[in-house]
Amino acid sequence: MLYIIYPYRNRELKRIENSLNSLKNQTNKSFTVYFVDSGTEHTLAKDVENLVNTYDFVTYVYHNTQHQPWNKSRTLNSAIKSLDGGFCFVADVDMIFRNDFVEIANQLQKPNKATYFKVGFLDQVETQRDKEFEHCNIKFESTSEATGLTMFPVENLKKIHGFDEFYHFWGSEDTDVHVRLKHSGCDVQFYDKDILMLHQWHESYRIKEQDKLTKELQLSHIVRLNYRHLNHANDSKRTIVNKSTWGNIMTKSQFQELETCDTEMTSILNTLDRIQHFLYVELHNLEPGIYRFRFYSNSSEKSLKQKIKKHLGKENEVFLTMKEVNDMVLLHIISFYRNKPYTYKVNDKLQELYLTITL
Template identity: 50%
Template sequence: MLNLIYPYRNRDLQRLKNSFESLARQTSKEFKVFFIDYGSDPKTAEKVKKLCAAYSFISYQYCFTQFQPWNKSRALNSVIKTLESGFCFVADVDIIFHSTFVEKAISLQETDKSLYFQVGFTSEKDKIRDISENRFHQYRKSTAEATGLTMFPVEVLKKLRGFDEFYHFWGAEDTDMHARIKNAGFQLEYFDKEVLLLHQWHKSYRASETQKLSRRLQVQGIVQINHQYLKLAIQQKKTIINQNSWGNILSKADFLQLEAQPVNLKLTNEKAKIQAFLYGELPGLENQILKLRIEKSTFEGSGKFRLKKIFGKKVPEYYSLKEINDLLLLQVISFYRDKPYIYKIGADFKSIEFAIKC
């Protein structure tokens, strides 16, 4: 038996259907799919749930994390910690499986050995319906540096407490896991004897990063931060992580409670006020729900403010809302990611709302 885990949020349904159809054609039916919808918007979630229901081998689960940053590690861990034994494969919604993939993957299973697979990449002009399986090997291929598509013994992942949940947005969680597997003395092998997986072309998601405030939660420079964190993990030869908890996802009850909570703290974008909250107020929260709303000061940019600056009078310093977004989100994912929380950017991009239960 092979357990395939799909982490997902707000992605194209046609590519997803192509992937599911390739699984429906498998020569071995000894597999099941755990589809983790990590906070798609309600309309997309309803469509995806309906699509998953058309395939008997798929178990769909919705997570109430639409107002949290993308965290592939936590999505995966939420399934891994429930598996009793056997093997699991980290899937991708863009992957087309060769019809013999499951059969061959099962034949390659060895206790304590993780196996990751070479993949072929289609181009923008390729049409999936026109691709025959005997052409998989003709496409540009990944190298051993591409670590995302791996089959793991469940017991190995459990011993290491899953994927590192520090990695948010676009991370290096797959490479981190490979490094920790090797550090712990378990086997890891790259399979490139034949191409059994094909990646459907799409625009780079990292290219969508912006220096402006976005309702699609982002932190500027997070890719570089994640890769520096990975370097430190490799240097320190880390093995077991997520010391406090792992795989615990915001519950529906906590989500609804946080949504219903009225705002009980309002701040402007004045630097001193934001710093006092981040480094004084937030660490001291205990046994309460805080809902914070941050808005741009009306004094900043006013005629009085400009006059004071002209005459050298002391005036407050201000962060932009984008700077506050990056500071606050980094603080949250670093130190409060195990707490129930939600985070929103106002529809007019003039406010930030953050609620947390401590």
């Protein structure tokens, strides 16, 4: 049996349908799909659930993580932990599978060996055309450096505690798990004999990155940090990660408790000293409980304070942009508090940030 895991958030329905239809037509039916929806917006999530439930080989799971940054590693780990053995394949809604993919994948299964696959990439025009797999015009092919689409022996993944949950947003988590599996003695091979999958075109995620605050959660330079973490994994020869816990998702009841919490909110002005003191002193020393924090910018307060201090000859406070506050707070949370139930939001006017967390 092959377990196929889709980590998913906020992608269009047609893309999902194309991918699952290609699995529906497999020559070998010895597989099951776990479609793990990590916090898709509720209106779309209902449509997604209705769609995937039309396929009898798919199990749909929803995570209440819509107010947390994307964490593909934890999404995958939540499914991997539930498997009893065998092999799992990390899929993607961009993939269209050749009708003999499962048959060939099952033939490639060997103890202590992971296999990842060459992919053919379609351009935007070709993606929109309704063609049979063998008639699609491939723009370019992936190389062995593209590690995202891999079939793993489940027990080998469990031994190293799955994917490293430090990685958030995009980049390096797939290569990291390859590196650690190799360090643990597992063989990792690249299948390039034939193209068994096609990649549906989409706009690069890098293009969406902005140097200003947005409603959609973003963190400046996170790809570079993820890559540095990957280098550390390689250099240190480490194997096991997520040592305290792995694959644990905030429950629906925990999410609702955060959303309905009426604890008094603590407001923190966007000065460097206040943000640093909150992150490195106050937060660490709080007693267990649910807390709400508001980070805000007050231009009139800033202007008045600066004028008074300048008149008195005192050092001016250092005010941060709300983007800078966002990056400091969000990086701190995902680095040290990612295993705690929390929600993190940017208000519509992009002037305030809200953190609610259970400590």
